[in-house]
Amino acid sequence: MSDIKEEHKEFMTDEDFDQDFFKNIERRSNIWKCIQCGTCTASCESGRWTALKTRSIVRKVVLGDLSVLDDPDIWLCTTCYQCYERCPRDVRPTDVIMELRNYATQRGNISPNHRAVVGYLKNTGHGVPINDEIRQRRIELGLEELPPTLFKFKEEGDDEDLKNFEKYMFDLPPVKEKEEETGGE
Amino acid sequence: MVKEKTFAFFLGCLMPNRYPAIEKATKFVMKKLGYEILDMEKAGCCPAPGVFRSFNKVDWMVAAARNLCIAEKLDSDILTVCNGCFGTLQEVNKHLKQNEEHRIMVNEKLQLLGDYEFKGTINVRHIGEVLGYEIGPWGIDDMIVRKVNARAAVHYGCHFLKPTRIREIESSEGPTIIEEYIEALGVQSVRFKEQLTCCGAGGGLKAYSGDASMTIFGEKMRNIDEVKPDFILDICPFCHLQFETGQDYLNKNKECNYDYPVIHISQLTAYCMGMDQEFVGLQYQLMGKNYIFGEKEMKKEQEVV
Numbered sequence: 001m002s003d004i005k006e007e008h009k010e011f012m013t014d015e016d017f018d019q020d021f022f023k024n025i026e027r028r029s030n031i032w033k034c035i036q037c038g039t040c041t042a043s044c045e046s047g048r049w050t051a052l053k054t055r056s057i058v059r060k061v062v063l064g065d066l067s068v069l070d071d072p073d074i075w076l077c078t079t080c081y082q083c084y085e086r087c088p089r090d091v092r093p094t095d096v097i098m099e100l101r102n103y104a105t106q107r108g109n110i111s112p113n114h115r116a117v118v119g120y121l122k123n124t125g126h127g128v129p130i131n132d133e134i135r136q137r138r139i140e141l142g143l144e145e146l147p148p149t150l151f152k153f154k155e156e157g158d159d160e161d162l163k164n165f166e167k168y169m170f171d172l173p174p175v176k177e178k179e180e181e182t183g184g185e
Numbered sequence: 186m187v188k189e190k191t192f193a194f195f196l197g198c199l200m201p202n203r204y205p206a207i208e209k210a211t212k213f214v215m216k217k218l219g220y221e222i223l224d225m226e227k228a229g230c231c232p233a234p235g236v237f238r239s240f241n242k243v244d245w246m247v248a249a250a251r252n253l254c255i256a257e258k259l260d261s262d263i264l265t266v267c268n269g270c271f272g273t274l275q276e277v278n279k280h281l282k283q284n285e286e287h288r289i290m291v292n293e294k295l296q297l298l299g300d301y302e303f304k305g306t307i308n309v310r311h312i313g314e315v316l317g318y319e320i321g322p323w324g325i326d327d328m329i330v331r332k333v334n335a336r337a338a339v340h341y342g343c344h345f346l347k348p349t350r351i352r353e354i355e356s357s358e359g360p361t362i363i364e365e366y367i368e369a370l371g372v373q374s375v376r377f378k379e380q381l382t383c384c385g386a387g388g389g390l391k392a393y394s395g396d397a398s399m400t401i402f403g404e405k406m407r408n409i410d411e412v413k414p415d416f417i418l419d420i421c422p423f424c425h426l427q428f429e430t431g432q433d434y435l436n437k438n439k440e441c442n443y444d445y446p447v448i449h450i451s452q453l454t455a456y457c458m459g460m461d462q463e464f465v466g467l468q469y470q471l472m473g474k475n476y477i478f479g480e481k482e483m484k485k486e487q488e489v490v
Contacts, residue, residue, distance in 0.1 A: 045383045045385075045401060046388075050397045050400075075393045076393070076394065077390070078386070078387040078390045078398075078401070079343065079344075079387050079388035080347070081343055081348050081357075084348050085347055085348065085349060085357055094348075098239060101239035102239065102241060102242050105239065110240070111392070113392040113393060114240070116392075117392055121237070125230060126198040126229065126230050127230045127233050128203060129198075131202075137206075137469055138201075141205055141464060142464075143208060143209055147208070148225070149201070150227050160299070161298065164299060165248070167297075168298065169248055169298075170241055170244050170248075171241075
């Protein structure tokens with residue numbers, strides 16, 4: 001039985017799923033008020049050029065179609081908040097997408113580039129770490145060679161804060177097997 | 186009570202690690218304006234509202250709260266020059282002040298990171314709003330030593346004004362705060378098509394799909410190119426990076442020929458307040474290396490500040 005189920009499972013079922021999902025989305029985004037008017041898609045600055053269709057993403061969530069979590073389109077949003085500002089029903093589509101991305105991350109749907117950024121943060125405390133060229137430039141400008149952030153303290157041997165940060169923050173699930181086979185999304 | 190005329194200066198990532206000239210300019214401006222600027226030791230990434238909030242909202246809040254705690258210990262409001270940092274820190278600060286359940290949850294996790302507790306005693310400010318409203322065009326007029334006679338394409342970016350119900354600065358559909366301010370510096374803002382749209386870098390898109398990000402940005406540049414401004418003025422180092430590297434990318438890959446200098450509001454203000462052009466740092470940037478403010482400069486009547 002269970003083998004067959006595994007083989008044919010295309011959609012997620014409720015059992016796979018955190019029961020708080022809808023509660024969280026609802027609390028943050030008023031999603032049930034959506035009347036599918038399309039103002040979000042019409043205002044979408046990314047969707048003008050990409051496959052992102054905010055209206056259908058919201059619809060899928062309302063209908064409980066959780067395939068949306070595996071949909072790469074949810075990662076095309078630039079969080080410009082134009083839909084959020086203009087929605088006549090006060091739904092907050094940007095928050096819906098953020099919530100979906102959080103759940104997608106838990107399922108291991110993370111692009112390799114995003115994994116790398118998390119790596120930088122854990123190693124240096126910065127999403128964009130410094131390099132030798134900028135160190136030199138800072139000196140030329142009369143600034144301290146390193147800004148007084150976590151990274152400078154790490155260089156000086158006081159790395160307790162950064163170690164805690166690395167240990168407790170932004171743990172990502174391991175790379176999916178499927179992802180490895182296909183070279184990743 | 187927080188200290189008056191004092192800011193804890195939140196650096197973030199892109200300013201100190203890519204555009205240190207903006208850091209130099211901001212410190213110069215704030216000191217000239219009579220503010221004390223305090224270092225936030227052991228601060229880190231804000232963390233960025235696009236990427237890191239997408240992965241784990243709770244950790245995003247905790248890491249932001251950690252930065253807020255550093256400023257709370259200094260009894261000072263935070264000053265940031267970046268829309269992303271502003272987006273994260275202002276939003277988390279406001280949210281945790283209002284939401285007790287989340288405040289307790291965040292404080293519990295904060296203990297794992299060190300001696301931190303979020304109390305909610307400070308506010309988070311953006312340089313655009315400090316210069317535009319607190320100093321204001323009326324106030325900066327007395328503090329500058331020269332004006333720049335130029336036409337600029339003003340780019341607000343997204344997270345400075347939006348979501349308006351959280352930022353509460355001004356309308357996102359027709360803002361004028363930056364235009365009115367730079368007019369006092371002699372700079373005229375030229376309107377262009379779709380002026381208030383995104384630069385295409387946010388939301389983790391630049392890392393996720395560089396192509397999509399550049400397509401969005403390409404449209405932005407076409408619209409800017411139509412009005413031929415002297416430079417692009419922004420208020421965010423991430424937009425700054427997008428305008429810099431984006432023009433370079435379009436030149437190399439899409440047969441464009443752009444060379445618009447990209448200037449942050451701190452850099453422009455510092456120049457008008459007397460900082461040498463050398464420290465404005467255009468020579469370090471990819472675009473508009475040879476642009477010289479002084480060329481069209483109109484001297485204000487000599488008055489020493």
